[in-house]
Amino acid sequence: MHNVVLVAAALLPAVFLCIYVFKKDRAEKEPLWLLLLLLFSGVIICFPVAAVSEWLRRAETEIFLPFTTELDGGKYLDGWLFDLYTAVDKFIAVAMVEEGFKWLVLLAFTKKNKHFNSLFDGIIYSVFISLGFAGFENLLYTFKFGMETVLMRTVTAVPIHLFCGVSMGYYLTWYYIKNEAKKHERRLAELGAVFENKHISARRFFVMSVIMPSLAHGFYNFSYSINKAWSTAVFCIFLAFLYAFCMGRVKRMSNGDMLNHKAVLLILYEKHTSVQEAVNSILEARKEAGEENHDIGFDEIYETVKKSSV
Numbered sequence: 001m002h003n004v005v006l007v008a009a010a011l012l013p014a015v016f017l018c019i020y021v022f023k024k025d026r027a028e029k030e031p032l033w034l035l036l037l038l039l040f041s042g043v044i045i046c047f048p049v050a051a052v053s054e055w056l057r058r059a060e061t062e063i064f065l066p067f068t069t070e071l072d073g074g075k076y077l078d079g080w081l082f083d084l085y086t087a088v089d090k091f092i093a094v095a096m097v098e099e100g101f102k103w104l105v106l107l108a109f110t111k112k113n114k115h116f117n118s119l120f121d122g123i124i125y126s127v128f129i130s131l132g133f134a135g136f137e138n139l140l141y142t143f144k145f146g147m148e149t150v151l152m153r154t155v156t157a158v159p160i161h162l163f164c165g166v167s168m169g170y171y172l173t174w175y176y177i178k179n180e181a182k183k184h185e186r187r188l189a190e191l192g193a194v195f196e197n198k199h200i201s202a203r204r205f206f207v208m209s210v211i212m213p214s215l216a217h218g219f220y221n222f223s224y225s226i227n228k229a230w231s232t233a234v235f236c237i238f239l240a241f242l243y244a245f246c247m248g249r250v251k252r253m254s255n256g257d258m259l260n261h262k263a264v265l266l267i268l269y270e271k272h273t274s275v276q277e278a279v280n281s282i283l284e285a286r287k288e289a290g291e292e293n294h295d296i297g298f299d300e301i302y303e304t305v306k307k308s309s310v
Helices: 002-023 034-044 046-069 079-111 121-145 146-153 157-190 203-225 229-255 260-271 273-288 298-309
Strands: 069-071 073-076
Touching: 002 034, 002 121, 002 146, 002 157, 034 046, 034 079, 034 121, 046 079, 046 121, 079 121, 079 157, 079 203, 121 146, 121 229, 146 157, 157 203, 157 229, 157 260, 157 273, 157 298, 203 229, 260 298, 273 298
Parallel strands: none
Antiparallel strands: 069 073
């Protein structure tokens, strides 16, 4: 019975947050089999993450070994050297490894996936991967250290994985959206309908999709680990900020959820006058014909642009 309680306590936070994020998906719900596969993938990567982190920790130990001092038969790092070692360990051996593996799995699930078709999908995919990882990690810590640990991790460790998932999914989604908009912009430029020198850029969103969660995760681990008065205060403030920021971003992305092709069209519509004129012309023609369909395809826009340039 005790083990059942421990398992429930370890997994319920991740399950609750998965349900919360799932309910925020408005444009089109993801299939259950896909969500379960995302969760299971988060569990599976715990094993290579542990192996790579352990290898990096051994390498870090070798690098810092010449700077240690002997005390009571052991070797220790003093002062700022200990803080530097902690920073390297938490940012690289923990944060970058964990978020890097999650990111690779997210890329695999989002590339050429027909179900990945709305703005909120990237957040759902990433959150389910992250919470699969966090839930399994929580389970291991619970059986090793007991109920007190799981209660502490419920309000600290599990939410940081949620935040990193939201951040990763947000930026990677906008990378895909911006990249698609960039392709259509090039096509419009070939038709002579784009004259701006500053074109749409997607690269920074791709980089930020892995850098931002890694930095946040690393800072979280570092401020928690060095165990000083100022770092504890910073940790609490940072955690509160993550709660507010994460939930705010989920709410905004949920309220503005739309299919990807509509988001791409909106970007082009707001940026280029030629697209605005083409869309308005198409809608006006449909209105005159008594049609109520407002869903516009890019082929229609291209044809309208061609006619207007003749």
